[in-house]
Amino acid sequence: xxxxxxxxxxxxxxxxxxxxxxxxxxxxxxxxxxxxxxxxxxxxxxxxxxxxxxxxxxxxxxxxxxxxxxxxxxxxxxxxxxxxxxxxxxxxxxxxxxxxxxxxxxxxxxxxxxxxxxxxxxxxxxxxxxxxxxxxxxxxxxxxxxxxxxxxxxxxxxxxxxxxxxxxxxxxxxxxxxxxxxxxxxxxxxxxxxxxxxxxxxxxxxxxxxxxxxxxxxxxxxxxxxxxxxxxxxxxxxxxxxxxxxxxxxxxxxxxxxxxxxxxxxxxxxxxxxxxxxxxxxxxxxxxx
Amino acid sequence: xxxxxxxxxxxxxxxxxxxxxxxxxxxxxxxxxxxxxxxxxxxxxxxxxxxxxxxxxxxxxxxxxxxxxxxxxxxxxxxxxxxxxxxxxxxxxxxxxxxxxxxxxxxxxxxxxxxxxxxxxxxxxxxxxxxxxxxxxxxxxxxxxxxxxxxxxxxxxxxxxxxxxxxxxxxxxxxxxxxxxxxxxxxxxxxxxxxxxxxxxxxxxxxxxxxxxxxxxxxxxxxxxxxxxxxxxxxxxxxxxxxxxxxxxxxxxxxxxxxxxxxxxxxxxxxxxxxxxxxxxxxxxxxxxxxxxxxxxxxxxxxxxxxxxxxxxxxxxxxxxxxxxxxxxxxxxxxx
Numbered sequence: 001x002x003x004x005x006x007x008x009x010x011x012x013x014x015x016x017x018x019x020x021x022x023x024x025x026x027x028x029x030x031x032x033x034x035x036x037x038x039x040x041x042x043x044x045x046x047x048x049x050x051x052x053x054x055x056x057x058x059x060x061x062x063x064x065x066x067x068x069x070x071x072x073x074x075x076x077x078x079x080x081x082x083x084x085x086x087x088x089x090x091x092x093x094x095x096x097x098x099x100x101x102x103x104x105x106x107x108x109x110x111x112x113x114x115x116x117x118x119x120x121x122x123x124x125x126x127x128x129x130x131x132x133x134x135x136x137x138x139x140x141x142x143x144x145x146x147x148x149x150x151x152x153x154x155x156x157x158x159x160x161x162x163x164x165x166x167x168x169x170x171x172x173x174x175x176x177x178x179x180x181x182x183x184x185x186x187x188x189x190x191x192x193x194x195x196x197x198x199x200x201x202x203x204x205x206x207x208x209x210x211x212x213x214x215x216x217x218x219x220x221x222x223x224x225x226x227x228x229x230x231x232x233x234x235x236x237x238x239x240x241x242x243x244x245x246x247x248x249x250x251x252x253x254x255x256x257x258x259x260x261x262x263x264x265x266x267x268x269x270x271x272x273x274x275x276x277x278x279x280x281x282x283x284x285x286x287x288x289x
Numbered sequence: 290x291x292x293x294x295x296x297x298x299x300x301x302x303x304x305x306x307x308x309x310x311x312x313x314x315x316x317x318x319x320x321x322x323x324x325x326x327x328x329x330x331x332x333x334x335x336x337x338x339x340x341x342x343x344x345x346x347x348x349x350x351x352x353x354x355x356x357x358x359x360x361x362x363x364x365x366x367x368x369x370x371x372x373x374x375x376x377x378x379x380x381x382x383x384x385x386x387x388x389x390x391x392x393x394x395x396x397x398x399x400x401x402x403x404x405x406x407x408x409x410x411x412x413x414x415x416x417x418x419x420x421x422x423x424x425x426x427x428x429x430x431x432x433x434x435x436x437x438x439x440x441x442x443x444x445x446x447x448x449x450x451x452x453x454x455x456x457x458x459x460x461x462x463x464x465x466x467x468x469x470x471x472x473x474x475x476x477x478x479x480x481x482x483x484x485x486x487x488x489x490x491x492x493x494x495x496x497x498x499x500x501x502x503x504x505x506x507x508x509x510x511x512x513x514x515x516x517x518x519x520x521x522x523x524x525x526x527x528x529x530x531x532x533x534x535x536x537x538x539x540x541x542x543x544x545x546x547x548x549x550x551x552x553x554x555x556x557x558x559x560x561x562x563x564x565x566x567x568x569x570x571x572x573x574x575x576x577x578x579x580x581x582x583x584x585x586x587x588x589x590x591x592x593x594x595x596x597x598x599x600x601x602x603x604x605x606x607x608x609x610x611x612x613x614x615x616x617x618x619x620x621x622x623x624x625x
Contacts, residue, residue, distance in 0.1 A: 052528075052529045053528065053529070054528050054529060057415070057416060082528065082531050082532075082533065084531075086531020087531060091525075091526060091529045093525070098522040099522035099523050099526055100523055101523045101527075101541060101544075102545060102620070102621060103544045103545055103620055104544075109523075113530040117530060117531040117532070148620045148621070150620070150621045
C-alpha cells in the first residue's frame, strides 16, 4: 500500500537558521489515521502547516520533500501548490471559535470553496453542505446554514468545521488538536465523530495531538516528535505494548491513568530528556556542513 | 422595537447636544470683546443711533433674554438675520452647505481610496521594505497639518506646475443653470462633463489637503488590524482551501479588520469637516467654513450661531451614520 502523504527529510527553520523541524520523514497511508504526538513546541503543528502551506512567514522549508498524491508539493510554484492543496487536502483546525468568519453566514463558508475552487454549481454545493451537516448530526441543518457563527456553540462550530473539511472529499485531512479547545464532555463526541467520518469516507488522516489517550482511540500508526525530530515511528499496537525509544516509554508512563485518577503523576525522567537532547544535538552536528 | 427605541434615544441625545452647543456659542460670542454694532455704524454716529441699532437687533436685552428670543425663533425655523449680509441666516447657510458637504465627502473618498490601498499593499507585502516605506510616509503625512499640505499643494500644482485652480469653487465664466447648489452631484447626474472637470479642477487640491492626514490614519490602523486578522484560524483555513493571498486579504480579513477602522474614520471625518474652515479660506472656496471666518471677523453673531449649530448637527449625524453602518457590517451586534 503506497502512502498518500509522504514526507521526506523535511527541514523547517526559523529565519536566521534555528531549526524547527529536523529531517522529518513520515507516511500516511490512504485511509489510515496517523498520530503525531509530542510536547508543546515539539513541532507537531508545524508539520501540518508545512503540508498545507500555511507556515508562519518567519519560518521556511529549507529542504525535504512533501509528496501528496504522487506530487512533490515543494516542487510546484506557490499558486499551483495552494490550489492543489485546496483540491486534495483539508484542515480541521484547533479552535472552532476563531476558525469561522464571524461576519459571514455558515452556509457560504462551507460551499464557497466548492464553487470557487472546485467549480461546483451553487445548488450542488448547497445540497452537499446540507447532507454533510446532517452527517455530522447537526439538528435543523437548513437553519444552521443561515446562522452566523456567534449564534452557535463551540461543539456545533467544530461539527461544522468537520463537515466543511470533508465537503470536497479530500484524500487527506489534517486535524490539528481538534478537541483541545472544547469542553471535556464535547471532546469525546467530536473525537468519535472524526473517527466515524474518517472510516466512512476512507480519508487519510494526520492527527496532531499531545494526548496519547486520544491517539490510542483513533490512530493506526504514530510518530513521536521531540524538538522537531521524529524519535519513534510505530504501529499503534506495538507502540503501546513495546515502545522502543526510552522517551516513548517515559511518555507512556507519564500519561495519567483513568483507573487510578488519584495516583501520582510520573514525570519524564531527567536522564531520558538528556538522552533525546543529545540525539538532537548529534543530528544537528551531522547536518552541519 | 429595540431599533426604534435606540433611534429615539439618539434623537433625544442629539437634541440635548445641540441645545448645549447653542448655549455655549450664544454665551461665548457675546462675552468675548468685539461688538457687531460698532462694525455697522458710520463714523460720527450719535449715542441715539447706537441705542436705536442695539434695540433693533435686540442687543439691549440681557443675554438670557436674547437667548430666549433667538431660541423661540430657531424652534420655528427662523435663525435670525445676518448682520453683515442682511439676509436670513438659514438661507445663507443652506446655500453654502452643499459646497462644504461636497468638499468633505470628496476628501473622505480620497482618504479612503489612498489609505485603503496603502493598507492592503502594506498587508500584502508585510514585514518588507515596502511596509516600512508606507509606515514612514504615513508618519510624515500625519505629522503635517492639513492647511500646511494645502500650501504645499498650492506650491506644487498651482505655482510650479499649474494644473489645478488654486481658488474658488467654480470658474465664474462657466454657464450653469443648476437647480441645486450640489454642483458636483448635479454635474454628475446631468453628465455635464465640462462642469465636472472644472469643479474637480477647483476641488482637487483642497480635498487632497484635507484627505492626506486622514488617509495616513486609515492606512496605519487598517493595516494593523488586517495584520492581526491574518493570524486568525479562519484566514488560515481559507488559505488551505486554495485561495490566493489577495483574495484572503480582501475577502476574508478585510470585512472584519474594517470594523475598528470604521469607528475611527467616523470620528476623524468630523475633524475633517472642522478642517474645512481653514482649508476653504486657504483656497477661497465658497463654503460654510469660509463664511464662518467672515462671520467671526464681522462679529456677525446670528450667522456664527447658525453655522456652528449646523456643524454640530452634521457631527451628530455623522456619528449616527457610523453607528448604523457598524451594525450593518457586524452581524454580532444585530441581535444585541
